Amino acid sequence: MSGLLALLDDVAGIAKVAAASVDDIAAQAAKAGAKAAGAVIDDAAVTPKYVHGFEAKRELPIIWKIAKGSIKNKLLILLPAALLLANFAPWLIAPLLMLGGAYLCFEGAEKIYHLLVPHDTHHVFAEDEKGDPAHLEEKKAAGAIKTDFILSAEIMTIILSGIPESNFWMEAATLAVAGIGITVAVYGSVALIVKMDDLGLLMYANGRLSVTRTLGRWLVRGMPYFMSLLTTVGTAAMLWVGGSIVIHGMEELGFGWLGHHIHDLAYAAGHAVPAGWTGFVEWTSKAAMDGVFGLALGFVLIPVVTKVIAPIVGAIFGKKKSSDAAH
Numbered sequence: 001m002s003g004l005l006a007l008l009d010d011v012a013g014i015a016k017v018a019a020a021s022v023d024d025i026a027a028q029a030a031k032a033g034a035k036a037a038g039a040v041i042d043d044a045a046v047t048p049k050y051v052h053g054f055e056a057k058r059e060l061p062i063i064w065k066i067a068k069g070s071i072k073n074k075l076l077i078l079l080p081a082a083l084l085l086a087n088f089a090p091w092l093i094a095p096l097l098m099l100g101g102a103y104l105c106f107e108g109a110e111k112i113y114h115l116l117v118p119h120d121t122h123h124v125f126a127e128d129e130k131g132d133p134a135h136l137e138e139k140k141a142a143g144a145i146k147t148d149f150i151l152s153a154e155i156m157t158i159i160l161s162g163i164p165e166s167n168f169w170m171e172a173a174t175l176a177v178a179g180i181g182i183t184v185a186v187y188g189s190v191a192l193i194v195k196m197d198d199l200g201l202l203m204y205a206n207g208r209l210s211v212t213r214t215l216g217r218w219l220v221r222g223m224p225y226f227m228s229l230l231t232t233v234g235t236a237a238m239l240w241v242g243g244s245i246v247i248h249g250m251e252e253l254g255f256g257w258l259g260h261h262i263h264d265l266a267y268a269a270g271h272a273v274p275a276g277w278t279g280f281v282e283w284t285s286k287a288a289m290d291g292v293f294g295l296a297l298g299f300v301l302i303p304v305v306t307k308v309i310a311p312i313v314g315a316i317f318g319k320k321k322s323s324d325a326a327h
Helices: 002-035 037-051 056-088 090-116 120-131 133-162 168-194 196-206 210-252 257-270 275-326
Strands: none
Touching (some): 056 090, 056 133, 056 168, 090 133, 090 275, 133 168, 133 210, 168 210, 210 257, 210 275, 257 275
């Protein structure tokens, strides 16, 4: 009997330790995830543009498809990669993040370039949209997942840097919990945003009170403008995040002159206004300068990517696809 009581006491002790570990993981995930709030907001701002132009009934399935891709990005690729790099090759983290940041700068600058200098790509896209909506949906989702990969890499790296020094499994569990929580928050918010006009239509058609119908009408009329604004914010976010990643990576590699100049200019701007606005102006100034750098870098990368990298990648994967089709 005493042996059974001792066993039960051991089991209770193990359960307490396990419960404490779960609490620690949840607390660390929440704290580390909060540090990635900026990149999370960027992710939420970027995603809605990928469902713009599709039928209402396809919006949630597309978001779900992107969310599943995001979970795979975080748990199957980025989580193990982050842990391996952090433990065995920490010097590789900064260059890899810089590559990701440069890609965001390129994508954001390319969108602005296409807006300023329209060309045949727009017409080809329109024909594809009319001819094969399913193919366009797959293409849009794949593009969103690719962009999500870069943003998720930044988010997971920020989370990893915010985790107190602990063992391998604690870091892995914290990264997993934070990654899943952030994904649910981001794509849940995106789903609410893109379905807001449908909610407005429902309120307008079925509302019993005039205020309900009026609010519904405002939602229906206002959401296209809000989505357009969100698309603009998403592009600006890519440039801001991409520029800041590259600048921070340069500092990590010992080339901190640009980052220091931006910091000094932002500090001077923040302290040139009344004290209550110092933090806001300083942060806004730094974000704007990071974004301008990101835009400039993106414009430089456009010819490099389109004239050099894209033809090489197209030749390699084009040959691979031709070979697969032959078999």
